[in-house]
Amino acid sequence: xxxxxxxxxxxxxxxxxxxxxTIxxxTIxAGDCGQRAVWxxxxxxxxxxxxxxxxxxxxxxxEQAPQAYDLLGPTDTYGDGVVAEVERRVAALLGKxxxxxxxxxxxxxxxxxxxxxxxxxxxYVALHALSHPEVFEADAFRRVSGLSPLxxxxxxxxxxxxxxxxxxxxxxxxxxxLPLRDAGYLLPTWDELVEVTRAARERDAIVHFxxxxxxxxxxxxxxxxxxxxALADTVYVSLYKSLDGLxxxxxxxxxxxxxxxxxxxxxxxxxxxxxxxxxxxxxxxLDRELPRLPEYVAHAKAVAQAIAQGFEDAGLGWSKVQPxxxxxxxxxxxxxFAAEKLNDAAARQAQESGVAVxxxxxxxPGLPPGIxxxxxxxxxxGLDWEPADVREAVIDFxxxxxx
Numbered sequence: 001x002x003x004x005x006x007x008x009x010x011x012x013x014x015x016x017x018x019x020x021x022t023i024x025x026x027t028i029x030a031g032d033c034g035q036r037a038v039w040x041x042x043x044x045x046x047x048x049x050x051x052x053x054x055x056x057x058x059x060x061x062x063e064q065a066p067q068a069y070d071l072l073g074p075t076d077t078y079g080d081g082v083v084a085e086v087e088r089r090v091a092a093l094l095g096k097x098x099x100x101x102x103x104x105x106x107x108x109x110x111x112x113x114x115x116x117x118x119x120x121x122x123x124y125v126a127l128h129a130l131s132h133p134e135v136f137e138a139d140a141f142r143r144v145s146g147l148s149p150l151x152x153x154x155x156x157x158x159x160x161x162x163x164x165x166x167x168x169x170x171x172x173x174x175x176x177x178l179p180l181r182d183a184g185y186l187l188p189t190w191d192e193l194v195e196v197t198r199a200a201r202e203r204d205a206i207v208h209f210x211x212x213x214x215x216x217x218x219x220x221x222x223x224x225x226x227x228x229x230a231l232a233d234t235v236y237v238s239l240y241k242s243l244d245g246l247x248x249x250x251x252x253x254x255x256x257x258x259x260x261x262x263x264x265x266x267x268x269x270x271x272x273x274x275x276x277x278x279x280x281x282x283x284x285x286l287d288r289e290l291p292r293l294p295e296y297v298a299h300a301k302a303v304a305q306a307i308a309q310g311f312e313d314a315g316l317g318w319s320k321v322q323p324x325x326x327x328x329x330x331x332x333x334x335x336x337f338a339a340e341k342l343n344d345a346a347a348r349q350a351q352e353s354g355v356a357v358x359x360x361x362x363x364x365p366g367l368p369p370g371i372x373x374x375x376x377x378x379x380x381x382g383l384d385w386e387p388a389d390v391r392e393a394v395i396d397f398x399x400x401x402x403x
Contacts, residue, residue: 034347041356045303045382049244061246061277064284075276079262082279086239087250089286093215094235095226096252100261101279103270105212105249106137108236110145111264112251113173116206116234119257122172123147126164126200129154130182131175132210156183158192164199174200177210178217178228184322184332185213190221197231207231212238212249215290216328219297233257239278242293242329242379243285248278292380296329299385300378304331306387307357307376310394311335322373330377337401339364339372345400349393357393 039051076083083101091099102108117123129151133141141147150171152159179185197207209232229235234253239245304321311319320334342362350356362372
């Protein structure tokens with residue numbers, strides 16, 4: 001998904017919601033008028049389909065579906081038809097023998113890593129402490145799949161090859177999240193990535209990429225998705241984040257392993273009778289959004305620079321864009337104010353000017369105290385923002401913080 005993350009991504013950062021999104025400990029739903037005004041602002045940097053009404057979303061799918069797939073054929077049944085076409089397309093894009101469609105990335109990664117654990121005879125999965133399974137999945141690795149996470153590092157950066165080589169315990173699989181979302185959507189350099197995967201091979205371990213946002217990493221690495229995926233035995237990609245589909249995920253890898261994941265998908269309750277809405281929207285996203293991701297990434301760099309300049313021109317003593325030059329089309333912004341004050345400023349800016357430069361809710365991570373952060377995404381809706389537009393919107397936002 002382009003600009004906002006679903007409750008699946010934030011269910012460990014706040015209490016159970018009321019049908020809305022749980023982001024940074026705050027439940028955001030239809031009843032939150034301020035946040036709704038931000039999402040519905042006339043001018044935004046990204047306009048994901050999740051901010052649409054049900055009628056709008058259904059209309060968009062009906063508009064896009066005929067170009068994505070032959071609608072005169074039969075619907076899917078337990079994973080054939082249009083679902084199988086998604087699997088074929090993604091496997092080809094990643095250069096893998098086969099791929100399996102899953103309703104969620106949480107299920108997909110548990111299944112594939114469980115399969116690797118059985119094959120290697122080692123349930124330990126080496127991963128970053130900020131990786132998705134450790135932060136957002138309610139301890140599912142341990143509680144559901146019998147996997148044993150082995151934290152490589154908790155530092156806000158990608159793991160290093162030396163850290164992999166120096167792990168004191170043997171592990172069956174190394175899981176790398178590309179990019180590392182909670183550290184600011186950070187990526188290693190290409191040489192670092194090659195060396196980290198080599199270090200895992202030296203430990204006789206399997207390499208798995210949590211590539212929920214892998215397709216937008218190509219610009220940073222200067223490599224195709226197929227070249228990136230070639231470093232790993234298996235790769236997971238999301239169909240609803242940057243591709244803006246309805247839902248779903250795909251795991252790609254060796255044919256014999258993927259065949260095994262389909263059995264476990266059934267055991268986990270993921271063998272669903274009809275999945276054509278998600279599959280159709282995924283194919284539409286592959287056609288429409290995938291080719292534009294490099295354009296979004298390039299513009300995000302200009303937007304990030306303009307945001308930083310806007311804060312400086314507004315006279316803020318401290319602010320942070322993380323990373324300073326974004327690795328993908330998403331990045332973090334940190335400010336020394338309470339989240340409530342920043343969310344109020346964003347809502348008033350949207351209501352009074354029709355502009356929302358910061359769409360995602362601000363939240364306080366706790367450390368350091370008195371600091372709040374938000375995430376910024378740049379997609380099609382933001383391509384007409386000139387740097388001067390961003391700078392002026394940021395200055396206007398800062399003016400509203402003190403009101």
